[in-house]
Amino acid sequence: MTEIRNYINKFSPVSDSDWELFSSKLKERTFKKKDIIHKAGVVENYISFITSGTVRLFIPKPKSEKEITFGFCFENQFVSAYDSFLLQKPSEHAVQALSNTSMLSISYNDLQEIYNKTAIGNLIGRLTAENLFITKSKRLQSLLDQTAEERYLSIFKERPQLLKEISLKYISSYIGVTPQALSRIRKRIS
Incomplete structure (x- = not known):
């Protein structure tokens, strides 16, 4: 859990009381290479911080060779089917571990509680949103030019x-x- 605290501390110091509440909500999850972390058609319930491993985001197709990979996430990055997480509606894409992967995850409901009860909550939300936005923006820019x-x-x-x-x-x-x-x-x- 020190990885995520160190990451957040780069942007703003976290009080011990805020960290205690936030870290109590984190769930460690591990996936083997090729495991599906999140299925398309299901509501995303987690934002996760990758502590080790590599993950891909993709649009599944009936034939696997037609799948569209549109993103990769690595150690010390956040990953989520973020539009589904924010809207609490089924996702159109999936998330898969490309190597053995460990992550610290927080559920939608727990994050809402963190937003309401701590000073760190909004910072975590902003960092996650910025990280995911920048990744998407760079990808779009590369496709266009x-x-x-x-x-x-x-x-x-x-x-x-x-x-x-x-x-x-x-x-x-x-x-x-x-x-x-x-x-x-x-x-x-x-």
């Missing part, structure tokens, strides 16, 4: 470990090309 090759090179530059940890079929879906097109991009680059 970069070629698939530029998106691949950007991933390679910003997160080289991603290329070692994540299946190429998920990376190709993320940058918006077929696995065959990704293979051609990789050949051109090397």
Whole structure:
């Protein structure tokens, strides 16, 4: 639990009493590689802070090769089917562990209590929302103004470990090309 407290303390010190209430609401959850953390069509009940592991966000399709991967989250980041969490309506996407993953999660109802009873509550909500917004905004920007090759090179530059940890079929879906097109991009680059 020190990971999440250290993360929050970077932005604002947390009083011991606020931390005690907040940490009492956190639930440690672990998932094995390929486990579905959140299913599409279900209301998201958690915001989670990844303490270890890698997670992908995707839109499921009847044929798994047609799934659309639109995001990845890593250690020391928040993850959620956030629109579903906020609206308390079924999500249109799913969340999957790409490696053995551990996270600290807080439920919707518990977070509402934290908002009402602590000074830290609004900070946690803001940090989560900002983190998820920035991730989504960067993704949208890359789709609008970069070629698939530029998106691949950007991933390679910003997160080289991603290329070692994540299946190429998920990376190709993320940058918006077929696995065959990704293979051609990789050949051109090397």
